[in-house]
Amino acid sequence: MGDDQHAPGPRFTGAGRISEERQRLLSGVGDDLWGIELLRFAIQQAVADLAGLGGMVHLGRPGLGGGLRLVVTSGLPPAFAQEWERIDGSGPLAPARAFRDSAFVWAPLANLVPGMREPDATAGESRAWPAGTAMAAVPLLGPGRPVGTLSVVTLSSQEPSAGQRAFLDMLGRWAGERLSKPSGPPPVSSLPGSQEQPTGSRLPQDLPAVGTWDWDIRTGDVTWNDATLTAFGIAPETFDSRIETWLGAVHPDDLPWVLADIDEAIRLGRMYSTEYRVCRPDGTTGWVRVRGRLVVDENGEPARMVGTLWDVTRTHEALGTVTGPQAHNSERAATERASRISQLTRALAEAVTVQDVVDATADHILPSFGAAGLMLAFREGDHLRPVGFTGYSAEFIERISRIPAGSGLPIAEVLRQRSPLFITSVEEYIERYPKTAFLPAAGGKKAWAFLPLIASGRPVGSCVVSFAEPRQFTGEERNLLTALSGLVAQAMERARLYDREHTRAKELQRGLLPRELPPLPAVTSAARYLPAGTEMEVGGDWYDVIPLSANRVAIVIGDVMGHGVSEAVTMGRLRTAVRTLADLELPPDELLTHLNDLVSDLGDDFYATCLYLVYDPTTRGCVLTRAGHPPPAVVHPDGSVHFPDADPNSPLGAATPPFDTVELDLPDGSLLVLYTDGLVESSTLDIDQGMAHLAKALTSAVRETLPGTACPHRDHAAAPDATGLRCAACLEALCDKLTTTLLPTDGTTDDAALLIARTHALPGDDMASWPLPEHPKAARQAREHVRAQLSAWNLDALSTTTELLASELVGNVVRHAKGPIQLRLLRSDVLTCEVSDGSLTTPRIRRAAETDEGGRGLQLVSAISHRWGTRYTATGKCIWTEQPLKAIAPALLTEHSGLDLYDPLDD
Numbered sequence: 001m002g003d004d005q006h007a008p009g010p011r012f013t014g015a016g017r018i019s020e021e022r023q024r025l026l027s028g029v030g031d032d033l034w035g036i037e038l039l040r041f042a043i044q045q046a047v048a049d050l051a052g053l054g055g056m057v058h059l060g061r062p063g064l065g066g067g068l069r070l071v072v073t074s075g076l077p078p079a080f081a082q083e084w085e086r087i088d089g090s091g092p093l094a095p096a097r098a099f100r101d102s103a104f105v106w107a108p109l110a111n112l113v114p115g116m117r118e119p120d121a122t123a124g125e126s127r128a129w130p131a132g133t134a135m136a137a138v139p140l141l142g143p144g145r146p147v148g149t150l151s152v153v154t155l156s157s158q159e160p161s162a163g164q165r166a167f168l169d170m171l172g173r174w175a176g177e178r179l180s181k182p183s184g185p186p187p188v189s190s191l192p193g194s195q196e197q198p199t200g201s202r203l204p205q206d207l208p209a210v211g212t213w214d215w216d217i218r219t220g221d222v223t224w225n226d227a228t229l230t231a232f233g234i235a236p237e238t239f240d241s242r243i244e245t246w247l248g249a250v251h252p253d254d255l256p257w258v259l260a261d262i263d264e265a266i267r268l269g270r271m272y273s274t275e276y277r278v279c280r281p282d283g284t285t286g287w288v289r290v291r292g293r294l295v296v297d298e299n300g301e302p303a304r305m306v307g308t309l310w311d312v313t314r315t316h317e318a319l320g321t322v323t324g325p326q327a328h329n330s331e332r333a334a335t336e337r338a339s340r341i342s343q344l345t346r347a348l349a350e351a352v353t354v355q356d357v358v359d360a361t362a363d364h365i366l367p368s369f370g371a372a373g374l375m376l377a378f379r380e381g382d383h384l385r386p387v388g389f390t391g392y393s394a395e396f397i398e399r400i401s402r403i404p405a406g407s408g409l410p411i412a413e414v415l416r417q418r419s420p421l422f423i424t425s426v427e428e429y430i431e432r433y434p435k436t437a438f439l440p441a442a443g444g445k446k447a448w449a450f451l452p453l454i455a456s457g458r459p460v461g462s463c464v465v466s467f468a469e470p471r472q473f474t475g476e477e478r479n480l481l482t483a484l485s486g487l488v489a490q491a492m493e494r495a496r497l498y499d500r501e502h503t504r505a506k507e508l509q510r511g512l513l514p515r516e517l518p519p520l521p522a523v524t525s526a527a528r529y530l531p532a533g534t535e536m537e538v539g540g541d542w543y544d545v546i547p548l549s550a551n552r553v554a555i556v557i558g559d560v561m562g563h564g565v566s567e568a569v570t571m572g573r574l575r576t577a578v579r580t581l582a583d584l585e586l587p588p589d590e591l592l593t594h595l596n597d598l599v600s601d602l603g604d605d606f607y608a609t610c611l612y613l614v615y616d617p618t619t620r621g622c623v624l625t626r627a628g629h630p631p632p633a634v635v636h637p638d639g640s641v642h643f644p645d646a647d648p649n650s651p652l653g654a655a656t657p658p659f660d661t662v663e664l665d666l667p668d669g670s671l672l673v674l675y676t677d678g679l680v681e682s683s684t685l686d687i688d689q690g691m692a693h694l695a696k697a698l699t700s701a702v703r704e705t706l707p708g709t710a711c712p713h714r715d716h717a718a719a720p721d722a723t724g725l726r727c728a729a730c731l732e733a734l735c736d737k738l739t740t741t742l743l744p745t746d747g748t749t750d751d752a753a754l755l756i757a758r759t760h761a762l763p764g765d766d767m768a769s770w771p772l773p774e775h776p777k778a779a780r781q782a783r784e785h786v787r788a789q790l791s792a793w794n795l796d797a798l799s800t801t802t803e804l805l806a807s808e809l810v811g812n813v814v815r816h817a818k819g820p821i822q823l824r825l826l827r828s829d830v831l832t833c834e835v836s837d838g839s840l841t842t843p844r845i846r847r848a849a850e851t852d853e854g855g856r857g858l859q860l861v862s863a864i865s866h867r868w869g870t871r872y873t874a875t876g877k878c879i880w881t882e883q884p885l886k887a888i889a890p891a892l893l894t895e896h897s898g899l900d901l902y903d904p905l906d907d
Contacts, residue, residue, distance in 0.1 A: 541678065558575075
């Protein structure tokens with residue numbers, strides 16, 4: 001309010017300065033304060049101005065037999081309020097006189113009698129007041145007549161000053177006029193859809209717009225004033241004062257909500273606030289806005305419910321939500337709502353993830369209701385976990401997450417009770433949930449719809465639709481929001497299950513694929529795994545890079561047919577089996593034979609393709625075998641691309657060994673490009689066309705790297721080749737380029753894997769080998785060769801240990817195997833010492849007794865080397881040991897240090 005007609009009465013000076021300040025406070029009250037809140041505010045101002053004990057407001061109408069009825073109190077004990085529930089309008093009590101005479105009344109209260117009983121008119125004022133207590137009462141003046149009274153109880157026997165009386169008179173007129181505004185807050189012109197309404201206009205009405213009602217819960221009797229009867233379209237002479245008549249007047253679609261609100265108010269002792277449609281006898285439909293409160297008896301049991309009522313039909317006419325003859329916009333509104341529900345239903349049906357559900361809900365529900373915020377949350381333990389929100393700050397959501405669910409959060413309460421809750425104002429929120437009274441200001445919202453999300457009879461979470469301004473929820477809005485919450489609940493449950501399984505599947509996929517490819521001297525590598533559509537995300541494509549002895553490396557890629565978690569698990573089993581078999585140093589064809597047996601044992605429905613190759617940097621040779629898998633693309637340093645021509649064999653699980661193999665000679669700096677069919681094949685592209693596209697993309701990428709230029713990712717000189725792809729970052733960029741070029745932009749229909757490895761030949765200066773005689777003196781010669789070569793390599797710190805290793809390995813060959821004997825040293829990131837012979841027997845560590853003179857050679861080898869093993873060759877076997885060069889340590893043996901100088905074979 002801000003004009004003079006809402007602030008009648010004189011201006012105060014001097015002693016009335018406080019009242020003048022209160023008058024200015026009233027001038028700043030907006031139209032969002034109405035009903036019970038308006039009356040409670042008026043009481044608080046009057047009590048503060050008179051320094052009173054408390055106050056109360058009665059509503060009624062002169063001449064009615066029911067007199068005045070108490071609708072709200074402030075600062076007075078419940079026992080006192082019970083004494084003043086009803087007042088005879090023709091009696092001598094101060095509120096009755098003020099109401100009857102439309103004038104200020106001041107009356108001392110005397111004749112103290114123990115107990116708080118019904119006011120006794122014959123005793124003058126009351127029989128329940130202490131000496132010196134007085135009451136001031138002023139009428140609430142509506143247009144032409146009073147609608148009720150405002151009374152203040154004080155301990156002072158001195159009459160209020162002229163300024164205080166003037167303020168009380170002004171307060172009574174101010175509250176009475178606001179109560180008499182028929183459309184209730186806010187003004188029709190401020191509502192969406194209002195047309196040709198001047199700002200602040202109100203609709204005229206003969207009777208006061210504020211209705212009063214009094215319902216005796218125990219007997220079912222209902223008392224209405226004329227305004228309430230008019231709102232329902234019922235003639236006073238036909239009203240039978242029965243609760244059943246009222247129930248019959250409530251619109252059938254709104255009746256469940258009305259009864260639910262009343263039941264909650266009675267059960268929890270809370271204020272009753274709702275808005276619903278009424279079916280009038282003349283066939284029209286009206287809207288009423290109702291506030292009420294519960295009255296209990298002396299035992300604390302619910303006895304009555306009293307309150308106020310406003311006819312807000314014209315407001316809903318402006319919004320197009322009225323049915324009946326006056327509902328010219330109802331058909332259009334219904335069509336729009338049906339369209340919104342249809343759009344939301346389609347959007348939720350297409351939503352896959354929880355975030356998809358949040359986005360769809362925000363896009364369709366918020367505009368439909370003019371809402372400003374949305375939050376969806378799951379309950380986890382004692383806290384709520386918001387999973388999506390809009391219209392709130394991240395700080396506010398984090399603050400909500402830290403509050404225990406049992407600490408007065410309505411979003412948690414509706415989930416427990418499985419019943420929606422609609423709060424129309426900040427004042428109502430604070431009254432209901434005082435423990436979390438700070439949240440409305442923190443969240444910046446002033447009305448809320450708290451909706452439980454129930455899917456298949458099970459609560460899955462809560463939804464909050466919030467508004468920037470106070471809002472009354474109609475029965476139709478409540479029904480619609482509740483129906484929509486059911487759709488959201490089903491979508492949320494489905495999306496949450498998807499997200500959970502999707503997360504588990506991705507974790508499984510990450511756990512089964514290499515987290516990172518190892519940096520090896522023989523190859524620099526990079527890889528990509530690209531899942532299929534969003535509904536799958538995991539599959540059976542896999543790859544690996546496995547270090548072998550003598551700087552050799554095994555590269556493998558495979559594809560388990562099908563998609564999903566089961567295929568991913570099968571992929572993991574195959575990858576584990578390959579690593580185990582590779583550790584046995586089996587040739588590629590033998591390894592795939594064992595792998596074929598494993599897949600066959602899984603059942604007739606399991607098939608997989610696989611390509612396995614071994615690259616030897618000492619010879620620059622590559623041996624590969626494939627089982628139903630596309631061939632690798634080989635890019636030579638000159639930029640040429642070709643695919644090795646060999647029999648692909650059948651897929652694992654359907655193949656009949658032996659597997660054909662292909663041997664390649666790879667110049668230093670060659671690229672090996674391994675891939676699965678998802679990269680080169682689709683429903684519109686056969687595999688031959690896809691491989692041609694891959695070759696073209698590789699040629700284009702290689703030509704873009706100029707020879708002789710420095711690598712952009714490292715500070716080193718260019719290698720003498722045409723590719724310029726020299727480091728892992730270069731290969732990562734090449735992976736990105738190939739996948740971007742070859743895969744469709746709208747996602748793949750099959751998962752795809754890509755692995756690129758650049759080969760590095762071991763320089764001749766890092767290799768040394770010597771033939772040894774089949775003679776006991778071979779061990780001494782081996783030590784001499786080792787000592788001389790390590791000195792030339794500046795690795796003298798490893799000489800003692802390596803001499804001992806070579807001596808033990810050669811001694812075992814002389815004793816237990818046969819020639820020819822070959823000693824080889826390789827220098828890379830490790831020092832490799834190899835001894836080859838012509839025997840196929842496998843050496844093994846055995847336990848030697850304390851009295852045994854031998855049998856400890858391999859124990860010693862295992863103790864002083866970092867890694868050792870045996871592999872078979874075309875002419876026999878090779879026993880190898882490795883020692884890291886990055887952390888050269890002193891000899892591990894001290895008590896047996898003499899063994900590196902003494903060899904029993906020398907004797």
